[in-house]
Amino acid sequence: MKRAAITAVVVALAVGAPATAYAKTPTPLPAGTRAALAPALTAGRGATVGFTEQEAETAATSGTVIGPDRSAYTLPAEASGRSAVKLAPGQWVEFTLPKATNAITVRYSIPDAPNGGGITAPLGVKVGRDSRSMTLTSQYSWLYNQYPFSNDPNAGLLHPDWWITECACVPNATTPAPVITTPFRPNHFYDEQRLALGRTYQAGEKIRLTASSAAAWTVIDLLDTELVGAPKIDLIAANVLLFGADPTGRKDSANAFDKAIAFARKARLKVYVPPGTYQVNRHIIVDDVTIEGAGNWYTIIKGHEVALSTPAPDNSVHLGVGFYGVNSRNVHLSGFAIEGDVRERIDTDQVNGIGGAMSDSTIDGLYIHHTKVGLWFDGPMKNIKVTNNVIVDQIADGLNFHTGVTDSLVKNNFVRNTGDDALAMWSEKTADARNTFDHNTIQTPVLANGIAIYGGTDNTVSNNLIADPIREGSALHAGSRFGAEAFTGHLWFTSNTTVRAGTYELNWNIGLGAIWLYALEKNIDADIQVVGDNFLDNTYNAIMEVADFPVKDLYSITNVHYKDIKIDGTGTSVLSARVGGGATFENVDARNVGAVGINNCGRFNFPPTGSEFSVTDLGGNDGGWLAPWMLPNTITCDDRPPVVAPPAPSPW
Incomplete structure (x- = not known):
C-alpha cells in the first residue's frame, strides 16, 4: 500500500471524532502468576502448562483475605502463596479472564462434617451474563492426627507414645497424661474441581464465584483458566465402545477395557x-x-x-x-x-x-x-x-x-x-x-x-x-x-x-x-x-x-x-x-x-x-x-534463632 493510501485510511478512521477526544487506554489484563510470583521471577523454571493461574487474594472480593501465614494446620498456610479468600454465604470473589477461556479449575476448601466424612456445597459461577454452578466437596480433604492420619476429627492420639511437640512431653511417660484437644492437627484442607464452561469467553470477561449457604464458609485459593482444544479422534484403533464400555459411567467398563487391550495387542492397534x-x-x-x-x-x-x-x-x-x-x-x-x-x-x-x-x-x-x-x-x-x-x-x-x-x-x-x-x-x-x-x-x-x-x-x-x-x-x-x-x-x-x-x-x-x-x-x-x-x-x-x-x-x-x-x-x-x-x-x-x-x-x-x-x-x-x-569452622550455634520475616522476592 502506498504512503498516501495509508494516510487516507488513518484519516478515515478518525473522521467524526471530536477534536479534543483521546483514545481510551484499555484496562490491562492480569498476567497471571506462577506459584504466586510474577512469572519473571521463575523464568525458565518449572512446567509449561496450558492454563493461567490467578490468586484469589489479588482478585476483587466481598469476602475476607486470610493470611499470609506459614503456621502448619491453618487454612492460609496450605494455600498457594500462603494466602486465600474466605467467603461467607452469598459473598463472592471475581477474576478477570487473562486469555480466551472455555474451562476453569477452582482450588477451594469447605468445612468437614462434624464427625468427618465431608460435605458438599454448590458454588455459583457467573461468566459474563451466563450463570451456572459447580459442586464442591470436602469428602477428599480434612485429615487429622498423627501419621498415617485419621478421617475422624474427634479421634484421640493414634500413637500415644510419640513425642508431641505441642505439649513438649512423651504422653505415656507423663502423669497426668496430657490433654490433646480435638480436632488434633487438622490438615489437607484443599481440593480442586474442574468445570467446562460450554463455550469460549474472551479475555477481559469477568468470572465471579459466589459461595452458597450449604457451607458455613468457602475458601477460594486460586483459579486456573484454560482454553481446551477439540477432542482427539482416532478412527484406526480398538475403540473401547466396540467392546462394551459405557461412556455414561453407569456400568463398570473394566472388562471392556481388558477386551479392547487384548484385541489391540493381537491386531497391533492402539486402544x-x-x-x-x-x-x-x-x-x-x-x-x-x-x-x-x-x-x-x-x-x-x-x-x-x-x-x-x-x-x-x-x-x-x-x-x-x-x-x-x-x-x-x-x-x-x-x-x-x-x-x-x-x-x-x-x-x-x-x-x-x-x-x-x-x-x-x-x-x-x-x-x-x-x-x-x-x-x-x-x-x-x-x-x-x-x-x-x-x-x-x-x-x-x-x-x-x-x-x-x-x-x-x-x-x-x-x-x-x-x-x-x-x-x-x-x-x-x-x-x-x-x-x-x-x-x-x-x-x-x-x-x-x-x-x-x-x-x-x-x-x-x-x-x-x-x-x-x-x-x-x-x-x-x-x-x-x-x-x-x-x-x-x-x-x-x-x-x-x-x-x-x-x-x-x-x-x-x-x-x-x-x-x-x-x-x-x-x-x-x-x-x-x-x-x-x-x-x-x-x-x-x-x-x-x-x-x-x-x-x-x-x-x-x-x-x-x-x-x-x-x-x-x-x-x-x-x-x-x-x-x-x-x-x-x-x-x-x-x-x-x-x-x-x-x-x-x-x-x-x-x-x-x-x-x-x-x-x-x-x-x-x-x-x-x-x-x-x-571460616573455616567458627562455632556460631544458636539452636533456635529468632525468625525475621523476609520481604517479598524481587528481581535481582
Whole structure:
C-alpha cells in the first residue's frame, strides 16, 4: 500500500471524532502468576502448562483475605502463596479472564462434617451474563492426627507414645497424661474441581464465584483458566465402545477395557477411549499396549474405592481405579483423566493412578486426581518417560521411583496438593540410577518434600519450580533414610527455584532449609553439586545440612558443593549446619538474611578447635553472609534463632 493510501485510511478512521477526544487506554489484563510470583521471577523454571493461574487474594472480593501465614494446620498456610479468600454465604470473589477461556479449575476448601466424612456445597459461577454452578466437596480433604492420619476429627492420639511437640512431653511417660484437644492437627484442607464452561469467553470477561449457604464458609485459593482444544479422534484403533464400555459411567467398563487391550495387542492397534466417563473399579493390567484418550478434559476414567472382604496378596484392603504394569514394557498411556476415590491413607493399599513396573514406556498428558499416589513405580524397570501430566490432590506422593528405577525422565509435570513427597526417588534395596526430574512445577505439598532423593546413583534434579511446602519437609531434599541404598556417583540439583520453603520441622521444633541434606542411616559422601539454584523467601534457612541427634557422632555429610546460587530472603540463616563434615561455596549471593549467615553447630560437641563442620570459601560469595571470621569452622550455634520475616522476592 502506498504512503498516501495509508494516510487516507488513518484519516478515515478518525473522521467524526471530536477534536479534543483521546483514545481510551484499555484496562490491562492480569498476567497471571506462577506459584504466586510474577512469572519473571521463575523464568525458565518449572512446567509449561496450558492454563493461567490467578490468586484469589489479588482478585476483587466481598469476602475476607486470610493470611499470609506459614503456621502448619491453618487454612492460609496450605494455600498457594500462603494466602486465600474466605467467603461467607452469598459473598463472592471475581477474576478477570487473562486469555480466551472455555474451562476453569477452582482450588477451594469447605468445612468437614462434624464427625468427618465431608460435605458438599454448590458454588455459583457467573461468566459474563451466563450463570451456572459447580459442586464442591470436602469428602477428599480434612485429615487429622498423627501419621498415617485419621478421617475422624474427634479421634484421640493414634500413637500415644510419640513425642508431641505441642505439649513438649512423651504422653505415656507423663502423669497426668496430657490433654490433646480435638480436632488434633487438622490438615489437607484443599481440593480442586474442574468445570467446562460450554463455550469460549474472551479475555477481559469477568468470572465471579459466589459461595452458597450449604457451607458455613468457602475458601477460594486460586483459579486456573484454560482454553481446551477439540477432542482427539482416532478412527484406526480398538475403540473401547466396540467392546462394551459405557461412556455414561453407569456400568463398570473394566472388562471392556481388558477386551479392547487384548484385541489391540493381537491386531497391533492402539486402544482409543473416546469422550465420556468410564467407571473402572480395579486395576487395568497393561503390557505392550498404547491407550489414548480424547484429551484429559474429555476422557475420564473414574472408579469407586471398593473394600475387600479379605486382604489381597499385596496386602491391599481396597481396590480402586489404576493402570498397572507387571514387569511390563512398551506401555504408552496418554490423553485421559484418572479420577480415584481415595479418602484415607492406608499404606498397604495399591490404589494408585499408575503403578507397578513398565519399562520402555511413556505416560503423557494425564490428569490424575484423588488417588493415593499419582504414579508409584516398583522396579526394577528402566526407560520410562513421565511428561506433561497434572497430578493433584493425592493422599500420599505425586510420583515415586521406588527400587531400581533407572534411565528414566520425569519432565514438565504439574503437581499440586500432595499428602507426601511430590516427586521422589527411593532407592530401597536397589539403587535408582541415572534418572532426571526436570522442568516440573510443584505446589503446596502438605507433608514432606517437593522433591526428595533417598539414595541412588548419578541422578539429576533440574529446572524445577517448588513452592509452599507445609511441614516436616521442604522443597529439595536428599536423605540417607528409609532403608535407602547409599548415595554414590553424583547427585545434581541444578537451576531449580524454590519459594516460601525452608519450613518448620514439627518433630525437631526447628526450621529446615529450602534444600536440606539429612544423614540418618549412613554417611552422605557422594559428589553433590547444587548449582544455579534460586532460593526465594525462605521461612527459615536457605540451606541445611543435618544429622539426627542420636547419630550425630556416627554420620557426616561431605563433598557437597554450592555454586552460582541466588538467595533472596531468609527468616534465619543462609546455612544451618547441624552435622559433621563440610561443603564448598562459590558465587553464592544472598540478601535479606534474617540471622547470622552461617549457623554452625556442627555435631554439638563444641570442641576448642571449632565446629566439626567446615565451610570452604571458593570466592565470589556476595551479600556479606559469609564473613571471614566464620571460616573455616567458627562455632556460631544458636539452636533456635529468632525468625525475621523476609520481604517479598524481587528481581535481582
